[in-house]
Structure formats: C-alpha cells, structure tokens
Amino acid sequence: MFKRFRRGRDSQPADVYIGLRRQVLETDPARAGLSATPELPRVWGLLMDTTLDRGGFSFVALADGTTSLYFSTGGGMIGGGEHPQVAAANRVALRVVEAHLDEFPPATDDTLPPPGGVVLRALTYDGRRSVQAPEDDLGEGRHPLSDVFHAAHDVSTELRMLQEAG
Template identity: 35%
Template sequence: MSEAAEATLHVRERALTAPALDYGAPEGAEAWLAGIDIAFPDVVVTLICGWDGTTSLLMSTGGGIVGAGSHDEVSHAAHAFLFEAGAWVDELLPLPDLSFPELGRVRFFVRRGDRCVVGEAGDLELAEGRHDLAGLYSLAQAVVTQVRRTTRS
C-alpha cells in the first residue's frame, strides 16, 4: 500500500473513531460529522463532512481533496447533508468495523458524541430513489458535485 493510500485511510479511520473532543465537536449536536463510502471496482471514494464545514473527498488508493469546505457552496451543501444525517442517527446501527463496503454498495456514517453509526444500501437503489436513505444520498451527491465544481483547476 502506498504512503498516500495509508494517509487517506488514517484520515478516514480517525473520522470514524476519534473522540468528539479531538474535533472540538459541539456537545449535544444531532450529528457533528457525516459521510459516505462509495465502492467502485478499483477505488472506494469517501466523503467526510464536519460540523465546522470541513469537507474532504478521499480515494482509498490515496489522495483526494481536503479542505473543500472553505468554499461557501461546498460548506452549504455539506451542512445540509450533515443536518439530514443527524435525523438518521437513531435509525442506523453501530459501526461494526472499519472495512469498506462491497462493490456496488454505499455506506453512510454519522457521528454523534463518541458514537459512530452506519447504514448501507445498494448504489442503484439509492440513485433510483428506491431506498429510505435515497434523500440522504442525494444530499451527499450534491456535496460531491460542489467539491468538483469549486476545486477544478
């Protein structure tokens, strides 16, 4: 595994497991961090959105875009995603492990306090609006779209 891949995996692991205090997360927030893992044939793309607008789009093969939340468009989309994710905390399950989803699957993760909960669905079910989490998926995709628009060179 390359150093870049190890670095992005470390960022993801910390997002999923680090104490809320490490991130300065506000106490009592419905959610202070939310994201998704989308599994493709050769890479898993991870979107991470924090309560403070911090937004990163990471590749399991290494690299990605860190700090995209400094753009207003990204920050607004990320906050909409995070707000909606907070409404799902009680419906999701505790994080079982740090594995990535299988090919064709999307895993949502949400942090409240020191807890991390997850939900998973097929990418086609979500894209076609046939799963309860389809609305949350659409909001996550809106963040990805804004990241891509604002970070183009």
Template identity: 45%
Template sequence: MSDKPADAPALRAKLLRAKPADFGLAATPELPRVWGAMMEMRIGSADVSLVAVAEGSTSLYFSTGGGVIGGGEHESVRAANRKLLGVIEKLFPAFVAREAPVPVLNGAVSFAVFTYDGLRAARDTEERLRQKKSPLWPAYYIGQEIITALRLATEKAAGH
C-alpha cells in the same frame, strides 16, 4: 484546498479515531446527536470516502491515495455539508450503532455517522438509492451534491 492529500487512507483512519472535541464540537439544537458523516462507495478499484464534519471540514478520500481536502473553505461546499448533516440527523433512526463502519461493497453505498454517543452506520445498494427506494436516498443525493461542489471548487481553484 488541496487535491493531493498525502495519505488519504491515513486521514480516513484518523477520522475514525476522532472525537467531537478534536474539532471543538458540542451538540447544538440543529445537530443534537450528529457531529459528522462519511459516505463511502467503490468506484473502479478505489473506495471513495466523502467526509463532512459539523465545523465545516469537507473532504473526499480515495483508498488508492489522493482526493480533495479543505473543501470547507468554499461556501457552496459548506452549505451542502450542513444540508447533509441536517438530513442525517433527521434520518438518525435508520442508522444502527456499530463499533466500525460497514465494509464498502461493489454496487453499494455505506454511511458512517459520527455521533456524540459513538458510531452508527447503514448501507444500501446504489440502485435503490438512485431510484429513491431506500430511506437513505436523501443523504445519498446530498452527498452527490457535495461531490459536485467539491469538483467545481477544485476546477475553479485550478483556473478551469
């Protein structure tokens, strides 16, 4: 696991161009439509992108550079990844087909869902998500679980 991806914005752009076959993925009974997801929010001057792919890849990218890649090496992170994708599959009707992800805005959380039929997206305010007033709140909370699992795995790997 690396906490210093060389070019996090380029990794995000590569993901947006990716196809499920690039990861060796095909629809499954658990995930018949969804093969990946990205939750994005602005923290300070950085846009933060949490990425979960059905083959286990889990990463956190910062628009200012850096982040965490290779989180899927840890079972706690992989378990949270599977949980997030399962919830997004259940919330599928809440996401709208789009050509590109919705822009990241201050005070909002954006979701991009990678499906076998193309990109879908949704956004809501962080306040509504935190207060569980948005239909997307389960995905937001599990995304936060993944961020925590990544942080703990990174600290453990660093010997803290």
C-alpha cells in the same frame, strides 16, 4: 484554501486512504472542538464510503465545516469547507443525517463496502451508526436513506465544481 493532495513518495495510495479514513473514525468530537448545537444536537459528522470496481472513495463532512474526498487510488480533496458553497451544502447534508438518524442502527464496523456498495456512517456524540446498501438503491431512491446519499453527493458536486474552476 481548497487543496488537492497526493500521496507521499514513500506511501502507497491504499495506506494513505485507510489512514485518512481511520483519522475520521477515531476523532473524538470533544477534542476536535465539536459540540451539540440546536441545529445538530446528535450528529457531528458523516462518512460515506463507496466502493467501485477499480477502487473507491470516502466522503467526509463534519460539523466544523471540514469537507473532504479521499480516493483509494491516491489523492483527494481537502479544505473544501472553506468555500461558502461547499460549507452550505455540508450543513444541509448534516441536517439531513440528523433528520434520518433514527434510521441508522448503532455500529462499530469500519469495513469498506463490497463493489457497488455504499456505507453511510453517521458520526454522533453517542457513537457511530451506519447502514450499508447498494449504490443503485440509494441513487434511485429505493432506500430509506436515499436523501442522505443525495445530500452527500450534492456536497461532492460542489467540491468537483471548485476543482473544475481551478
């Protein structure tokens, strides 16, 4: 089931957002039941953080089909991977990350990008890798990881289409 969520009555949007991101970043793939496959021997997830002038969002795609969007201003979408079109786009995005993984340096920094920036985080069985770049460079194909950026946005588009369909 696809769900939209909103923050609890006593929580602040930024706290919920940071908590959801932290959950993904601290996930142990083995404890979550994720293991290497022929299709994804190294990658088990992607976290893409984007910061805009008025806030930001984080996109999550995991190898078990988990697909979510978290908004720093509150709310988000979870459970999208239960829909075939979202699950298919998720798998494509993770295969793109796998294909470009050698272009991601190892990283442990969890900070959000500055306004206009994006951090692409490849979640691998050997640890995290990440690249920060201007959103315009990624979007306009001026960055080596533009394919990853566009694949993540393709999944986000499927999520939005579900939302619009009700």
